[in-house]
Amino acid sequence: MTRQVHCAIGTKGCIINSSNLVICRTLQACIFISLFKSVIIMRKNTIQPNDASLNSPSFISFVKEKSIQFFIDVANVIAYLGLIFRNLFTKKFEFEEFLKQCYQIGNKSVGLISITGLIVGLVLTIQSRPPLAEFGAVAMLPGMVAISIIREMGPVITALICAGKIGSSMGAELGSMRVTEQIDAMEVSNTNPINFLIIPRVLAATIMIPILTLYADAIGIFGSWLGINIKDDLSLSLFITQAFNSVGFIDIIPAVIKSFFFGAVIGLVGCYKGYNAGRGTESVGIAANSAVVTASLLLIIVDLIAVQITDLL
Amino acid sequence: MDKAENNIVISIKDLKKSFGDMQVLNGITLQLHEEENLVILGKSGSGKSVLIKCIVNLLNHDEGSIKVGNYELTNISEEDLIEVRNRTGFLFQSAALYDSMTVRENLSFALSRLDKSFSKEEINNKIVEVLDNVGLPDAIDKMPSELSGGMKKRIGLARTLIVNPKIILYDEPTTGLDPITSNEISELINETKNKFKNSSIIITHDINCVKKVADRIAMIKDGKIYKEGNLEAFVTNDDPYIQSFFK
Numbered sequence: 001m002t003r004q005v006h007c008a009i010g011t012k013g014c015i016i017n018s019s020n021l022v023i024c025r026t027l028q029a030c031i032f033i034s035l036f037k038s039v040i041i042m043r044k045n046t047i048q049p050n051d052a053s054l055n056s057p058s059f060i061s062f063v064k065e066k067s068i069q070f071f072i073d074v075a076n077v078i079a080y081l082g083l084i085f086r087n088l089f090t091k092k093f094e095f096e097e098f099l100k101q102c103y104q105i106g107n108k109s110v111g112l113i114s115i116t117g118l119i120v121g122l123v124l125t126i127q128s129r130p131p132l133a134e135f136g137a138v139a140m141l142p143g144m145v146a147i148s149i150i151r152e153m154g155p156v157i158t159a160l161i162c163a164g165k166i167g168s169s170m171g172a173e174l175g176s177m178r179v180t181e182q183i184d185a186m187e188v189s190n191t192n193p194i195n196f197l198i199i200p201r202v203l204a205a206t207i208m209i210p211i212l213t214l215y216a217d218a219i220g221i222f223g224s225w226l227g228i229n230i231k232d233d234l235s236l237s238l239f240i241t242q243a244f245n246s247v248g249f250i251d252i253i254p255a256v257i258k259s260f261f262f263g264a265v266i267g268l269v270g271c272y273k274g275y276n277a278g279r280g281t282e283s284v285g286i287a288a289n290s291a292v293v294t295a296s297l298l299l300i301i302v303d304l305i306a307v308q309i310t311d312l313l
Numbered sequence: 314m315d316k317a318e319n320n321i322v323i324s325i326k327d328l329k330k331s332f333g334d335m336q337v338l339n340g341i342t343l344q345l346h347e348e349e350n351l352v353i354l355g356k357s358g359s360g361k362s363v364l365i366k367c368i369v370n371l372l373n374h375d376e377g378s379i380k381v382g383n384y385e386l387t388n389i390s391e392e393d394l395i396e397v398r399n400r401t402g403f404l405f406q407s408a409a410l411y412d413s414m415t416v417r418e419n420l421s422f423a424l425s426r427l428d429k430s431f432s433k434e435e436i437n438n439k440i441v442e443v444l445d446n447v448g449l450p451d452a453i454d455k456m457p458s459e460l461s462g463g464m465k466k467r468i469g470l471a472r473t474l475i476v477n478p479k480i481i482l483y484d485e486p487t488t489g490l491d492p493i494t495s496n497e498i499s500e501l502i503n504e505t506k507n508k509f510k511n512s513s514i515i516i517t518h519d520i521n522c523v524k525k526v527a528d529r530i531a532m533i534k535d536g537k538i539y540k541e542g543n544l545e546a547f548v549t550n551d552d553p554y555i556q557s558f559f560k
Contacts, residue, residue, distance in 0.1 A: 176412075185409035188369050189476070190398050190426045 073272075073294055080272050084202060087194045094196050101204035105166055109212055112161055117216040120153050121145065121223025129231065138232070142239050143246025145224040150247060154217040155255050156303055159262035162209055163295040167270035170201055171291030174274025175284040183275070198275060202267035209263030210256050217255075250313060258306035262299055269295040320347040322480055322512045323368060328377035329536075330363055337363050339536030340377070345480070345512050350502065350526045352515045354558055355533035361516040362406070364533070365482040368514070369401055370394055381480070399427065402473035402481040402511075406488055408465035410457040416444070416468050417453050423472050439475055446508070447471045447501060463494035470501060474509065481505070483515040487522045499525040520559060532558075 124145050132138050174197060177183050183193050225239045270291045277287040323345040330338040337360040345351050353361050366372040368379055370386055379386040381397045389397070410419050420440045424431055431439070444450045447467040457465060466486060473481055486502065487495035499522045506513060515526055523530065523544070530547050532539045532555065540547070540555060548559055 173413075180407050180412070181405045181409040182411055184366075184371050185403070185405055185411075187371060188398055188401070188403045189423050189472075190395050191422075 070294065070297065073290075074298065076276075077268050077272050077294075081268060083194060084199055084268075087192065088199055091192055091195050094200050097196060098200040098203055101200045102208055105162075105204050105208040106212065108169070109162055109165055109208075110215070112165060113158055113212050113216045114219050116157055116161055117154070117219035118223040118226075120157055121149060121220035121225075122227040124148060124153065124220075125224040125227030126230070129227075139242065140246075141228060142224065142234075142243035145227075146221055146243035146247050147251055149220040149224070150217050150251050151255050152303075154220055155213045155259045155262060156299070158213045158216045159209060159259065159266065159299045160296060162205070162212065162263075163266050163269075163299060164292050166205060167266045167291040167295040168288040170205075170267070170270030171274040171277075172284055172288035174271060175277035175287035178275065178277045179279060179281055179284055193275070198271045201271050202264065205267030205270075206260055206263040209266065210259040213256070213259040213262075254306065254310040254313065258303065258310075261302050261306070265298045265302055266295050269298060321345070322347055322382060323514070324378075324380040325364075325368075326378045326380075328364070328367065328379060329375045330360070330367060330372065331375060336536055338367075338374070341533070341536070341538055343531055343538060343541075345514055347512055348506065348510050350506055350513045350515060350528045352517060352523050352527040352530045353533060354517070354523065354530055355539075357518075359533045360536055361533060362484055365403070365484060365514055365516060368482060369398060369403055399476070400479045402476065402478035404466070404469050404473050404481065404483045404486055406485045408457075408469035410460075410465055410468055410472070412457045414457075415453075416449075416455050416457070416460075419457070419468065419472055420444075420475050423475050427476060443471045443475045444468075446474065446505075448497075461494075463490050463498065466490070466494075466498055467501065470498075470505070474505065477509070479511055481511055481513045483513060483517070485516055485518070487517060487519040492521070495519055495522060496525070498522070502526045 125141065128144060129138065129141060132141055132144070174183075177197070183197070186193050186196060221240075221243060224243075225234070225236055228234050228239065273287045273291040273294065277283040321344045323343075325341055325343045328338050328341040329336070341360075341364060343351075353364065355361050363372060367374045367386075368381065370389065374387070381401065384393050384397050386394075386397070410416075411422065414422060417440055420443065421436050424436055424439060440453065441450065444453055447470055449464060449467050449471070452460060452464060452468060457468070460468065470486075483502065487498050490498065499519075502513065502515065502522075503526055505511065513526075515522070517523060527544050529541070529543055531541045532547070534554065540550070540552070547555055550556065
């Protein structure tokens with residue numbers, strides 16, 4: 001049995017049989033492991049300011065420097081994750097703070113997610129209608145839009161918006177707490193900042209992003225129904241029946257699972273950048289900005305990995 | 314063991330701390346006695362704040378020893394560090410009030426972190442009492458952003474005092490304040506010592522504050538104790554470096 005796959009390390013559109021597919025995936029795993037190892041090595045060998053190639057103003061060195069810094073950040077975030085896990089299971093869990101953060105994250109983002117979700121659903125439907133109409137397949141529109149929203153648009157758009165809104169707010173809040181010595185004050189009063197500030201935020205983001213994603217999916221699908229009704233006349237119940245006839249658990253479950261990872265990435269990066277901000281006031285802005293940029297980039301990478309894994313199912 | 318050795322609450326011996334290639338503390342030896350206000354003087358960047366941050370283990374020292382009561386801070390266990398921090402209060406230069414919490418929440422947060430549990434009424438009574446002590450009973454439900462610099466310092470001190478520490482470390486308590494408020498804070502430091510019988514290390518550049526609060530002064534230069542003595546010994550000293558502070 002052969003199957004056509006678009007393999008990251010193979011030629012686009014090449015024919016690969018099942019055994020080759022396993023080899024292909026193994027090679028990809030090897031590449032990821034070697035990339036991870038090189039990141040760990042890079043983290044140990046921090047950037048030397050005297051390195052002439054890094055001081056050179058050329059575009060290539062600029063890109064090189066930024067790429068190295070990005071991978072060092074990723075490695076540090078992974079090390080930071082280890083510390084969080086250790087403290088999560090060995091020290092007191094701040095449940096009240098966790099609930100407060102869940103409320104903050106949900107409450108802060110729900111308005112923006114509603115508007116964006118609705119518009120994405122509308123636009124997707126309006127844009128997809130003409131080509132489908134050309135082939136007389138307008139009846140497939142609800143199912144197609146529902147699958148695109150549930151599998152990709154909902155999780156990714158929600159995560160990117162939350163990276164901008166929540167990630168930057170975590171970076172700025174913790175950064176300003178660092179600058180104004182509030183984190184030190186917490187430590188002196190026998191409060192572990194990792195347990196009080198970081199763990200509740202990371203867990204809250206990990207739990208709230210999938211909930212916001214499901215909400216964004218629902219709003220997006222509603223937006224799609226509005227979009228269809230601009231040109232056609234379709235009842236909501238019929239639209240929902242048509243949409244969900246095409247959607248299976250295989251579409252929903254992987255999307256929900258990946259949005260947990262998206263939440264963890266946003267929380268981790270936002271907290272890491274804020275907690276490790278420098279001492280000057282400009283560090284707050286740098287932390288907030290860097291949290292958004294790093295989290296957004298990581299989200300895309302996590303999405304790529306998630307799509308590759310889902311493709312195997 | 315003589316009486317002077319018995320009443321030592323902090324003992325620092327040959328303390329060294331560096332950041333990269335920069336040696337900030339290069340063999341500090343110092344003691345703080347019971348019910349004593351020890352002022353640490355030195356120019357900016359001389360390592361005064363680093364020294365008191367090492368005392369509460371916010372920074373780990375490289376070499377030497379710091380003993381707070383009976384606890385040696387070098388390789389201290391987590392349980393012992395909690396004990397050290399329970400008996401040590403720290404007033405930060407910026408007051409470091411938690412700006413997402415009201416004054417009441419700032420103070421009750423400090424209490425909630427102690428091993429003891431208090432009833433709501435006990436917590437409320439303690440908050441009212443400590444705010445009375447710092448002269449700000451009306452600030453109880455204000456946010457830190459609504460307070461002036463001097464008020465923040467007072468609330469910072471209230472947050473330190475509410476846990477009843479035996480030792481208080483003041484990091485530049487009068488910096489950035491007008492002379493009248495500076496004077497009030499200096500008087501508050503003395504009142505606190507007289508009322509609660511605690512020992513304090515005060516880091517300051519403010520000579521008026523030094524003159525008001527110092528029982529003893531230690532001057533840091535090049536990472537070492539340059540001179541130690543009472544106020545008179547400093548004021549009457551002919552050394553140009555010392556005189557540059559007291560002119």
